Amino acid sequence: MPSGDPVALLRQLVRIDSRNPSLVNGAEGEGPVAHALAATLRDWGFAVSLAEAAPGRPNVVARIGRPGGRTLLFNGHLDVVGVEGMRHAPFDAEERDGQLFGRGSADMKGGVAAMCAAAARAARQGLGGEIIVTAVVDEEYESLGTRALVASGVRADAAIVTEPTRLAVNPAHRGFVWAELDFRGRAAHGSRYDIGIDAIRHAGLVLAAFDQLQREVLDRRTHPLLGHASLHAATIAGGTGWSTYPERCTLRVERRTLPGETTEQVMREFEEVRQRVAAYDATLDVTLRHVLTQGPSDVPAGAPIVRALEEAMRAEGESVLHEGMSAWTDAAILNDAGIPAICYGPGDISLAHADEEWVPLDEVERATRVLTRLAHDWLRGEVA
Numbered sequence: 001m002p003s004g005d006p007v008a009l010l011r012q013l014v015r016i017d018s019r020n021p022s023l024v025n026g027a028e029g030e031g032p033v034a035h036a037l038a039a040t041l042r043d044w045g046f047a048v049s050l051a052e053a054a055p056g057r058p059n060v061v062a063r064i065g066r067p068g069g070r071t072l073l074f075n076g077h078l079d080v081v082g083v084e085g086m087r088h089a090p091f092d093a094e095e096r097d098g099q100l101f102g103r104g105s106a107d108m109k110g111g112v113a114a115m116c117a118a119a120a121r122a123a124r125q126g127l128g129g130e131i132i133v134t135a136v137v138d139e140e141y142e143s144l145g146t147r148a149l150v151a152s153g154v155r156a157d158a159a160i161v162t163e164p165t166r167l168a169v170n171p172a173h174r175g176f177v178w179a180e181l182d183f184r185g186r187a188a189h190g191s192r193y194d195i196g197i198d199a200i201r202h203a204g205l206v207l208a209a210f211d212q213l214q215r216e217v218l219d220r221r222t223h224p225l226l227g228h229a230s231l232h233a234a235t236i237a238g239g240t241g242w243s244t245y246p247e248r249c250t251l252r253v254e255r256r257t258l259p260g261e262t263t264e265q266v267m268r269e270f271e272e273v274r275q276r277v278a279a280y281d282a283t284l285d286v287t288l289r290h291v292l293t294q295g296p297s298d299v300p301a302g303a304p305i306v307r308a309l310e311e312a313m314r315a316e317g318e319s320v321l322h323e324g325m326s327a328w329t330d331a332a333i334l335n336d337a338g339i340p341a342i343c344y345g346p347g348d349i350s351l352a353h354a355d356e357e358w359v360p361l362d363e364v365e366r367a368t369r370v371l372t373r374l375a376h377d378w379l380r381g382e383v384a
Contacts, residue, residue: 003044006117006368008296013109014102019081022141024257030078030137033168034058043225044120053148073156074115077139080104099358106347109163110359118371129379132244146330150337158305158340164347171342172225173325174295177266184285187247196245199240203249209273223258225324230256259298297332312374
């Protein structure tokens with residue numbers, strides 16, 4: 001494969017099934033694609049290591065340039081989601097009308113190919129510092145890969161996460177909080193309203209109160225790039241039969257958070273909802289449990305890495321547009337570790353996890369050119 005060829009690398013990556021085994025039972029995981037990418041990057045002149053974030057699931061860490069100077073980290077994930085219901089072959093890397101189709105083509109092997117090719121091209125031009133390329137596992141589930149990367153001590157002066165942004169600068173994205181509510185009623189024959197307590201009805205009352213929270217509070221809590229905070233019901237389960245008052249009901253909710261919002265704030269608002277419903281119906285019996293938080297991310301528009309990316313885009317003839325990333329990304333983990341990280345890459349996030357997924361090949365090449373310019377100028381200190 002020619003060194004620095006992003007399209008050839010993209011074909012290779014998409015053709016390797018890397019479904020996340022935490023999401024897809026029996027999936028082989030990221031091991032095969034990680035080993036293939038590591039071999040390619042070694043051929044391109046990188047110093048490459050493989051570090052397992054979980055058994056059989058290695059991160060690829062590849063370095064090129066001069067250690068000891070300025071550093072720039074490129075980050076992307078190798079895992080993909082399931083392929084059920086897809087309308088085209090998921091791993092054939094079919095090309096049609098200037099687009100490459102396949103699971104993970106947009107989310108986000110197009111970005112991984114672009115960042116790897118850009119690092120190789122920039123190195124040929126001569127680097128004043130070091131590029132660290134990190135292709136990680138498990139972003140689609142618990143982000144074990146980037147968490148392990150940070151825990152191992154990998155650091156850089158700044159980072160680009162090459163998630164699909166349609167070549168827009170994405171300095172911010174939302175976070176999320178998952179919570180579970182376990183409702184307990186009293187089982188009884190459907191005719192015995194005098195003794196039955198309907199756990200599903202109680203869940204409905206709480207859902208109505210959540211809707212009020214959304215309309216009266218969250219709709220008004222906004223961010224200039226991300227819109228307003230939001231809340232939705234993820235799953236609900238309960239009941240045993242037509243003529244039985246349901247004794248149990250479990251409701252799972254997801255709260256999408258904005259920069260500045262915390263887990264404690266979200267859970268406090270949920271508890272206030274519980275208390276309001278309990279004041280309305282004294283028979284309410286519900287346990288509220290926090291399940292998982294992934295924090296939001298927000299890098300100021302005037303940050304050096306944002307300005308550097310803007311300058312590289314202009315130098316390559318690209319229009320500069322700022323948008324917010326609707327989905328969560330590993331940029332939040334890097335920012336929490338003290339590495340200013342923003343998202344920029346080829347493809348459209350709306351195609352992620354879809355029944356038809358593709359990435360425009362011209363965007364992959366254009367992203368590669370911009371990232372090459374960024375790396376060259378950043379590591380030479382030409383951008384403050």
